[in-house]
Amino acid sequence: MSGRTDAEVLQGSIERMVADLSGGLPAPVAIERQASRCSSSYASDIVTVELPGNKKLRMFLKNFGTSYIAKNGMRARRERELGAYRDLLAQADLGTARYYGSVWDESQGRFWLLLEFVDAVPVRYCEFEYWVEAAAWLGRMHGYFSRHQDRLASCDFLLRHSADYFSSVAEVALEAVAQIADDLLARLKKALSGYDRIVTVMASQPLSLVHGAYVPSQILVEQQAEGIRICPIDWELAAVGSPLYDLAFFSDGFQPPKLDRIWEAYRQEAVNRDVFVPDRETMRDVVDCFRLHKVINWLSQSKERAFPEQEVANLVGMAEQFAHLCDGRVASGLSGFRRRV
Incomplete structure (x- = not known):
């Protein structure tokens, strides 16, 4: 991923995620990324994926590469949350946010967790x-x-x-x-x-x-x-x-x-x-x-x-x-x- 812009990396990643969804979805028509008003200690964005037929898929992007509050064990914290959603909660059917995927690139400092956007x-x-x-x-x-x-x-x-x-x-x-x-x-x-x-x-x-x-x-x-x-x-x-x-x-x-x-x-x-x-x-x-x-x-x-x-x-x-x-x-x-x- 070296040399690619955030927008290019995000688009490629979301295209793969959409294709991997159950039954497969058509390629996105457009992808829009806006800062979330719900950001806490980490930067976060709402990613709106426009699909053919006027359909939309909204994702919540949590950016572990940017934190507004100093925390001990930052690496372990992000690995823990990624693992919890990917390896434990995804199969539990408990109503937690759906795990769509992640972008984890140490060399570029990109640590993005992409989840279902829950408007709650x-x-x-x-x-x-x-x-x-x-x-x-x-x-x-x-x-x-x-x-x-x-x-x-x-x-x-x-x-x-x-x-x-x-x-x-x-x-x-x-x-x-x-x-x-x-x-x-x-x-x-x-x-x-x-x-x-x-x-x-x-x-x-x-x-x-x-x-x-x-x-x-x-x-x-x-x-x-x-x-x-x-x-x-x-x-x-x-x-x-x-x-x-x-x-x-x-x-x-x-x-x-x-x-x-x-x-x-x-x-x-x-x-x-x-x-x-x-x-x-x-x-x-x-x-x-x-x-x-x-x-x-x-x-x-x-x-x-x-x-x-x-x-x-x-x-x-x-x-x-x-x-x-x-x-x-x-x-x-x-x-x-x-x-x-």
Whole structure:
């Protein structure tokens, strides 16, 4: 592809993708590329492919070659999202965006992921009933992949939520806070003095595919004639780990009775697909362990993203509260909860 313009590369790639679609489609009449208003940390475009007979095909082009926010492990992140769409989600029939293809050219710095353009709204802007649907979708997804452990095991691009993973995030958090304020570092060290036991709980759960950032801004909702379509996006943190990791991120901030409805919607779909879901009290305890990890993960990024010291202090305070809560529960016997597959 050396020496070819972006437009030439895109046209050739889309012509091949269109030809490879089921049944084959006629060659495009024209291809239009416009910047997307939905770009987040990466540049993205809406590609409109005009076909004979006044038909159109719209694609979403995510450009991993351009990022507006510095991120660790950029190469691994893009490989992970590509692999998730191409090797896992394409065969799962879960309503995620269709994978059309990719342009991956290290020498030219082109890393384009081409997906179905889903004209939908993030669930964060939707009524609560749609949040319940998103929780139910999560249970279906975990159920599907809990039955396909062999596929997950063969995907080296996925993160592994092992004890080493959780411990390493905590180590990075301590290093980051050490560069911000000595008193905050001392408080965080004290809060994490018993973290090894909490890590054991998080790393000893049943396994499935984990989205890794199942939060309201990453979940699209589309109202279709046949019902509601839930379409999570941004799979660059996809992992093999506990299903309750995603549920913790999604339900964070809710209180009963809304929290009960979210958890029950998840439980019904997951259990119907043979996912082991613990009793509500144990579920609460494990979810809170993952909420503690979420705070620590934010602290691990505090220096890189130049968080104000007051924001870091607030996060350390949250870590202290969760650590105290989780330490007490682990000491009371939560550590006896072990992996069941």
